[in-house]
Amino acid sequence: MANNLNIEESPVSRLEGHGDLILDVKNKKIKKLIFRIPESPRFFEAMLVGRKYDEPSHISSRICGICSVAHTCASIKATEKALDIKPSKQTINLRKLIYHHENIQSNVLHVYFLAAPDFFGVGSVVPLAETHPEVVNIALRTKKMANDMVRIIGGRAVHPVRTVVGGFTKLPTKEEMIKMKEMLKSCYPDLEKSLEVLKTLDIPDFKRETEYISISDTSDYALYDGKIKSTDGWEIDDQNYLDKINEKVVQYSTAKHCWASRDAFMVGALARFNNNHDKLTDNAKKYAEELGLKAPCYNTFMNNIAQFVEIVQSVDDSIRLIDEILEEGLDEDKAMAEIKPKAGRGAGVVEAPRGLLIHDYTYNDKGRVEKANLIIPTGMNYANIEKDMHALVPAIIDKSEDEIKLACEMLIRAYDPCISCSTHFLNVKLVNK
Amino acid sequence: MTFAGKNNSSKNVYTRTDVRIIGFGNKYRSDDGIGIRVVEELEKLDFFKNIEIIDGGTSGTDLIFLIKGCGKLIIIDAIDAGQNTGDVVNIKADDIEEFIKKDYKRFSLHDLNLSDILKLIKALKIDTNISIIGVKPKSIDFGDKLSQEIEKKIPEIISIIKKEINI
Numbered sequence: 001m002a003n004n005l006n007i008e009e010s011p012v013s014r015l016e017g018h019g020d021l022i023l024d025v026k027n028k029k030i031k032k033l034i035f036r037i038p039e040s041p042r043f044f045e046a047m048l049v050g051r052k053y054d055e056p057s058h059i060s061s062r063i064c065g066i067c068s069v070a071h072t073c074a075s076i077k078a079t080e081k082a083l084d085i086k087p088s089k090q091t092i093n094l095r096k097l098i099y100h101h102e103n104i105q106s107n108v109l110h111v112y113f114l115a116a117p118d119f120f121g122v123g124s125v126v127p128l129a130e131t132h133p134e135v136v137n138i139a140l141r142t143k144k145m146a147n148d149m150v151r152i153i154g155g156r157a158v159h160p161v162r163t164v165v166g167g168f169t170k171l172p173t174k175e176e177m178i179k180m181k182e183m184l185k186s187c188y189p190d191l192e193k194s195l196e197v198l199k200t201l202d203i204p205d206f207k208r209e210t211e212y213i214s215i216s217d218t219s220d221y222a223l224y225d226g227k228i229k230s231t232d233g234w235e236i237d238d239q240n241y242l243d244k245i246n247e248k249v250v251q252y253s254t255a256k257h258c259w260a261s262r263d264a265f266m267v268g269a270l271a272r273f274n275n276n277h278d279k280l281t282d283n284a285k286k287y288a289e290e291l292g293l294k295a296p297c298y299n300t301f302m303n304n305i306a307q308f309v310e311i312v313q314s315v316d317d318s319i320r321l322i323d324e325i326l327e328e329g330l331d332e333d334k335a336m337a338e339i340k341p342k343a344g345r346g347a348g349v350v351e352a353p354r355g356l357l358i359h360d361y362t363y364n365d366k367g368r369v370e371k372a373n374l375i376i377p378t379g380m381n382y383a384n385i386e387k388d389m390h391a392l393v394p395a396i397i398d399k400s401e402d403e404i405k406l407a408c409e410m411l412i413r414a415y416d417p418c419i420s421c422s423t424h425f426l427n428v429k430l431v432n433k
Numbered sequence: 434m435t436f437a438g439k440n441n442s443s444k445n446v447y448t449r450t451d452v453r454i455i456g457f458g459n460k461y462r463s464d465d466g467i468g469i470r471v472v473e474e475l476e477k478l479d480f481f482k483n484i485e486i487i488d489g490g491t492s493g494t495d496l497i498f499l500i501k502g503c504g505k506l507i508i509i510d511a512i513d514a515g516q517n518t519g520d521v522v523n524i525k526a527d528d529i530e531e532f533i534k535k536d537y538k539r540f541s542l543h544d545l546n547l548s549d550i551l552k553l554i555k556a557l558k559i560d561t562n563i564s565i566i567g568v569k570p571k572s573i574d575f576g577d578k579l580s581q582e583i584e585k586k587i588p589e590i591i592s593i594i595k596k597e598i599n600i
Contacts, residue, residue, distance in 0.1 A: 043574070046575075047576075047577070059461060062459055062460060064491065068492075109494060124549065126552040126556050127556075130556055133557070136553075136557065137557075140497060140557075143494070144498055147495060157492070158489075158490045159488075159490045
C-alpha cells in the first residue's frame with residue numbers, strides 16, 4: 001500500500017525526447033502531479049519561413065519518421081489552401097489511400113510493439129518475440145504491407161517524395177493498384193488472428209470523461225480531411241481552428257498545453273472513434289463490437305483497441321478507394337493541378353496517427369512562407385494526460401508501488417505519445433518518504 | 434576508433450549486389466543528418482554503382498525489412514558510443530553483440546532505438562551480417578547543415594565503408 005509516494009523520473013536529456021512524471025503523494029492525497037516532456041522548441045516553424053511553396057512539405061515530412069505522410073499532407077493542404085490550388089479528386093483519393101497506410105504503420109507499431117508487451121506482462125517487444133512470436137510476426141507482416149503501399153504510392157516507405165503540392169509527380173500504374181488490392185486482401189487472416197489475441201487482453205477498467213476532438217466528414221471515417229468536431233457538441237471549419245483550440249505556456253515544460261471547451265481535451269484514435277464511429281465500415285464495426293469498444297468510450301486505455309479497429313478500417317477503405325480509382329481510370333492529366341504563387345494564408349488540418357495535426361502557413365506574393373504555425377497532437381494531449389493521472393492515481397493508491405508505476409506508464413503509453421518518448425518512458429526513481 | 438573485433442571477416446559470402454548501405458537520421462537536425470548526407474555522397478560515386486544505397490530517414494523499425502535478402506548491411510548513423518565528438522566508430526559484425534549490450538545512444542530516431550531493433554532481430558532469429566559506422570555529433574539542434582567538424586569526417590566514413598564492403 002502506498003500512503004506516500006514520490007515518483008520522479010530522473011531528468012533526461014531532451015535529445016532523447018523522454019517524458020518526466022513527477023508524482024508526490026502524501027497520506028493518499030496527490031500533492032503534486034506533473035507530466036512534462038522536455039520537447040525541443042519548435043524550430044521547424046522558423047525553418048519553414050522564407051521557403052518557396054514547394055519546399056515545406058518535403059521539410060515537414062522529415063519532422064517525424066512515423067508521421068511523415070501526415071506532416072506532408074498537412075503541409076500540402078495548408079499551401080494549397082493559401083495559394084488557392086485545387087487538387088483533382090484522383091489526387092485526393094490517392095492521398096487518402098497513402099494516408100491509410102501511414103495510419104496502419106503507426107498503429108501496428110504502437111498496438112503490437114509498444115502497448116502489447118504491457119498487457120502480456122513482458123518488458124518490451126524483445127521478450128514478446130520470444131513468448132509470442134506469432135503476435136510479432138503478424139505485426140511485421142502488416143507493417144511490411146503498409147510500408148510497401150506507401151512506397152508504391154509515395155515513392156518511398158517513409159518521407160514520401162511523389163506526394164507534392166498540386167498532386168503527384170508520378171502515379172502508380174493500374175497493375176500496381178491491382179497488386180495493392182491483393183496485398184490488402186491478404187491481411188484479413190492476420191487481422192482475424194489479432195482479434196482473437198486482443199480479446200484476451202485485460203484492459204484496465206478506467207473512466208474519465210473528457211472532451212474528444214478530431215476531424216469529421218460526412219462521407220467517410222475522416223483522416224485526411226473534414227471539419228473539426230468535438231464531443232462537446234461543436235463543429236467548425238478547419239480554417240477556423242483558432243476559434244476553439246487554445247494554447248498556453250506552462251512553466252514546467254517547453255511544450256504548450258492546449259484546451260478548447262474545457263481545461264483539457266483528448267485527440268487520437270479514441271477521439272476519432274467517439275466522433276466518427278458511425279462512418280466505420282461494417283467490418284470494422286464488427287471488430288469494435290467484438291472488442292467491447294462502444295461510443296462514447298471514456299476509457300483512455302481503449303485507445304489501443306481503437307487503433308486496432310482503425311487498422312481494419314484502413315484496410316477495408318483502401319480496397320474501396322482502389323476500386324473507385326480503377327473504375328474512374330488513372331489519368332496523368334489529373335496528376336498535377338495548376339499552381340500560381342500568390343499571397344495568402346491557409347491551414348492544413350489532418351489526423352496524424354496520434355491525433356489532430358495542424359499546419360498553418362502565411363505566404364507572400366512571391367509564394368514564400370512568411371509565417372508558420374504547427375500544432376502537434378502529442379502537445380494537445382499533455383493537459384489531458386495530467387487530468388487522467390489525477391483520476392487514476394487515487395483509484396489505485398492502495399496497490400503496490402510497482403503496480404502504480406506500471407499503471408501510470410501504461411496510461412501515458414495508451415496515448416501513443418511520440419514513440420521515442422513512450423518506448424523508454426519512465427526510467428522512474430520511486431522513493432517513499 | 435575501431436571496435437576490436439575477434440576478426441573482421443563477415444559471416445557470409447556475398448557479392449557487391451548483396452550489399453545494402455543505409456543511412457539513418459534527420460537531415461534537418463544538424464549532425465544527426467550525417468547518415469543521410471553520407472548516402473547522398475555515395476550516390477555520386479562510381480565505386481558504389483550496383484550497390485543498393487538507402488536513405489532510411491528516421492524510421493528504424495524498417496531495418497528489420499531491409500536486412501532480409503541482403504548479404505551484408507552497413508548502417509551509417511549519429512551514435513554516441515562513448516567516443517569523442519566527431520570521432521568515427523566502426524562496429525563490425527562480430528561486435529554487434531557488444532553494441533546491443535551497451536545500449537549505445539542513437540539520436541533522433543522517432544521509433545524503437547537501434548539497440549532494441551537489433552535485439553528484436555536477434556530474438557526473431559533473422560540471420561544478419563550488419564556493421565555500423567557511427568559518428569558522435571557536435572550538435573543536433575534544428576538546422577540543415579552539418580557542423581564543420583562532422584562534415585569533414587565524410588571522406589573517412591566513405592573510406593571505412595569501402596573497407597567494410599571489401600570486395
